[in-house]
Amino acid sequence: MTRSAPRSQAAELELPGLVRDRVREGRAKAAATRARRHAEAEIAEESPVARVLVDVPLAHLDRPFDYAVPVAMAADARPGVRVKVRFAGQDVDGFLLARTTQTTHQGRLQPLRRVVSAEPVLSPKIADLAAEVAERYAGTRADVLRLAVPPRHATTEKEPSPPAGPAEPWTVSVAASAWAGHDPAEAYLHHLADGGSPRAVWQAAAGSVWPLLLAHAVAATAASGRGALVVVPDGKDVARLDAALRQVLGEGRHVALTADAGPARRYRDFLAVSRGAVKVAVGTRAAAFAPVHDLGLVALWDDGDDALAEPRAPYPHAREVLLLRAEREGAAALVGGFARTVEADHLVRAGWAHQIRPTRALARERLTVAIAGASDFDLERDPFARVSRVPREAHETIRAGVATGPVLLQTPRRGYAAALACETCRAPARCGACRGPLHLTGATTPPECGWCGRVEEAWTCAACGGRGLRAPVLGDARTAEELGRIFPGVPVVTSSGERVRASVPDRPAIVVATPGAEPVAERGYAAVLLLDTWLLLGRPDLRTDEEALRRWSNAVGLVRPGGRALAVGDPALPALQALLRWDQPGFARREAEARAEAHLPPASRLATITGEAGAVDDALTLLALPAGGEVLGPVPHEGGRDSEEWRAVVRAPRAHATALSSALGELQRVRSARKLDPVRVQVDPPSL
Structure with missing residues (x-):
């Protein structure tokens, strides 16, 4: 008697051949899936x-x-x-x-x-750094790691990272020659080349080619077999530093880490650093987390630039990240700029770092600064001339400068006429629909509202009924137009907003730029003029004077050796006097003393808590302040009583700074666990 086949097999034999093959294939895949899951289990x-x-x-x-x-x-x-x-x-x-x-x-x-x-993209050192940064800024490690590790690009990850190229010949004597006049830079460079970890706050002399000096500091570190990391504010600075490093180190010895490079290029350069193929990295603020092997130097240029403060939670500042890395990894540190921030000055006063400054002889040799004050204006004839005219001395400076090269004019406002007022009563010109400010976009265009965009073809002053308009504040376009008429035959170039020029050639020209958008002249500017200095000093902010001096110093720093700078403003202002003497460190020290008396950073740690009124009240109730801590506010954010957001300021003495950060971090964890309404916590914000 023959045993019959199982029902499933018998049914399978009755199926057509193609269907039978597919059934068998499906069963084979199911068996493989079960085996894989077993292996995974x-x-x-x-x-x-x-x-x-x-x-x-x-x-x-x-x-x-x-x-x-x-x-x-x-x-x-x-x-x-x-x-x-x-x-x-x-x-x-x-x-x-x-x-x-x-x-x-x-x-x-x-x-x-x-x-x-x-691919191991998160090194243990960067993981530990992320934890410390999150604790310092009362944030989460996940948010910090989004800044530290770029998104994966699978195709790029499969490519090998080529080794670094051959090094250019370099000696400490060559570097010391480039740094000549900055004391004691030579000792600092020798210490780097010998494998030491010196820490310095550096003020550059006007006319210094700072990318070249930083490149020599990197080369000194590389000579000891260690890596280096340099962070600068923006892509324009990265491009200058990139060129200087190629000149000093050679091709293929470093990578530039910027978001503008695109996902593939950015990830490729990150992997080159992470794998140790190259040991020198430069970039913008996120590059502060670059996993450089054998880190020997962290350097930062212009640490007062707000572009170095991350605008996303937990809002870390590149300066603080780099200083934490220097402490954790035993690396040297170099914080440089034409100006000096109060935070950098605190490093010197606390003994954490030494200072490198130009000698008085070098400062006088490089630059002559003058101030055109109220005596240069006919204020009795026109009390608004101070802000709407270029004084006679400025015309003479421009005329002398364009005879030998380009001249830079820094004006704080971009556009044609950034604000308008009634010609009769001087009242600000307002939109008839939303009460927003009116401005001009060109010489022949009618005024339009800066808030709602309404064009006012037939404007009338609500105060006096007048129909005439005047411009108490001129933008860079209007300034360029006026100078073009005064100096016919001289090219006039503007740089502001979305039309920022990286450089200008070494030939006679007038360059009108807004702060931060100044192009670099090939051999430096023959003269630099600072217009409307009062405008930068009119911001209601904690760092108003410090920021104004930093912007003026950065513009004046572009002058060629032996050049001239002229500032149009009140000569009695401390910030202008500091510029006149090129004594930015002295100004920073006086500013720090004033802040210490007011219990403001860096003498204290300060944080803001912003959100809806009820959420801010809940947060203040849950917050366990450390010894000496206090709460200021809350008050409506941005000053408006109808604002939906309120803000409180909490602060603690510097001795209890870590305790305040820990308390804010615990506050965030408690609120998150209880699913309370969100608040925005920002530790040591760049501005208030």
Whole structure:
């Protein structure tokens, strides 16, 4: 008697051939899937626990979570790699921080879902730095790591990172010659080349080619076999420093890390640093987290520029990140600029760093500064002449300057006429629809509103009925137009807003630029003029005078050796007097003393809590202030009583700064766990 085939096999034999093959193929795939899942369920014997920092923005979940490491992933699941894990019922991204043998979790661990890439992109040092930055700024590590590690580009990741190119010949004597006149720069360079870790705050002399000097400091560090990291405010500065490093170090010895490079180029350069193929990196604020191997020097140029403060939570400042790295990794530090911030001066006064300054002889040799004051204006005839005319002395300076090269004029406002007023009564000209300010965009265009865009063809003053308009404040376009008429035959160039020029050739021209948009002249400017200095001093801000002096110094710093600078303003102002003497460090010290008396940073740590009125009140109730801490406010944000946002300021003495940051971090965790209305916490904001 013959045994009949099983029902499934018998049914399969009755199917057509093509269908039968597909059924068998499906069963084979199902068997393979079961085998793979079994392998994934089997846990590795060696270091079976993975500690993963999950990418979630909730403060109370800002800690590593333990997951089991399947055998199939054991080889790729290394510290620093990207992984996928199951968290709160969904697959989320994360970084594997460490492999261990023990876990404190009670119960069965969830296995890793997937190792996204075997490339370790988060080094232990950067992971620890991210934790410290998050604690310092009362934020989460996940938010910090979004700044530190660029998005993955899979195709780029498969490419090898070529080794660094050959080094250019370099000696300390060559570097010392470039730094000549900055005392004691030569001793600093020797210390770097010998493998030391000196710390300095550097004020550059006017006319210094600062990218070249920084490149020599990097070369001194590289001569000791160590890496270097330099951070600058913007892409224009990166381009200058990139060219200087190629000149001093040679091709292929460094990478430039900027967001403008595009995802593939940015990730390729990041991997070159992460893999140790190159040991020198330059870039903008996010480059402060670059994983440079054997870090020997961190350097920062123009630390007062607000572009170095991250506008996204937790709002870290590149200066503080670099100083933390210098402390953690035992690296040298160099904080430089034409001006000096109060924070940089505090490093000198606290003994954390020494200062490098130009000698008085070098400062006098490089630059002559003059101030055109009230005596240069016919104020009795026209009391508004101070802000609407270029004084006679400025005309003479321009005329003398364009005879030998380009002349730079810095004006604080861009546009044609940035503000308008009634010609009869001087009342500000307002829009008839929304009461917004009126301005002109050109010589023949009618005034339009800066808020709603309405064009006022037939404007009438609400105060006196007058119909005439005047411009108490002129923009760069109007200034350029007037100078073009006064100096016919001389090219006039503007640089502002979205039309920023990187450089201008070394030939006679008048360059009108807004602060921060000044082009670099090939051999420096023959003369620099600072117009409407009163306008920069009119901002209601904690750093008004310091910021004005920084912007003036950066413009004047572009002059060629032996050039001339003229500032149009009140000669009695302390900031202009500091510029006249090129004594920015002295100004910073006096500013620091005044802030210390008012218990303001850097003598104190200060934070703002901003949100809806009820949310801010809840936050202040939950906040456990450290000893000596106090609360100012809350008050409506931006000053308007109808504003939906309110803001409170909390501060503590510098001795309790760490305790205040910890208390703010705990506040964020408690609020997150209780799902309370959100508030924005910003520690040591760049402005108030």
